[in-house]
Amino acid sequence: MSEVRVWGLICPGRTEEIGRVRRWTRDILSDHPSADDAVVIVSELGTNALLYTASGQENGVFQVALALSDHVLAVSVTDAGDSATIPGSPPRTRRRCTAGASAWSAPSRTTSPSTTPAKATPSPPN
Template identity: 65%
Template sequence: MHEYTSTARVWGLSCPGFPEEVGRARRWTRDILRGSPLADDAELIVSELSANAILHTASGREHGSFHLAVAVSAQVVAVSVTDDGGTATAPKVEHQDQDAEHGRGLGMVSAIAHRVVVHDSDQGHTVTAELFADTRLGGHPC
């Protein structure tokens, strides 16, 4: 492969921090991944990560937003949600009781995804969940 080309395709979407935008982010993700066996898992992950951004960060405040990226290659589907920050700590997986009303979303994402990476910066947090499409990596073909 040439160093300036890639077989991955990447889409991006910015959404105002309103709860109804979570549904928009889900539909957008489903449209991109139409026909992929990973679409349902990716849609669920986007829903959780987008809702977390709105509920737990400055993304849900007045004039807040969150940003979604979907990257697709033959090997992996990666979904990333970047929030507006405003919290003292980065998102982390918490192991809650089954009856807990909050704190289980990122744990669920990490159970579905093959890999979850949290990147913390001065501008906010980005959570990326990767679903392996390549059967040699333990995933399903796209």
């Protein structure tokens, strides 16, 4: 059975925290082949949390979690939930992207507060 290692970070809802989240992710995953992809994903999801949810409002927070095993790297960002007063909130749709040797996927967001997970699994050998 593969050991799973988990890290978590709770951040104030300020834009300068996005840089801290990127550095934190890069430091933890420094030797992982999907580290650069994970940094981009936490940056994007964290920024969306600040721009489009209550996380970016006064006293808002968001949380980042990383889980790593021999078979998967999971990244998630939890926001403070919807805010009806924030214009231009993007639709919560299913996202999937392929980057490097990993396939990343994120399911639809349907709850408030919301956690958006992304999971990387190794590509099969050629």
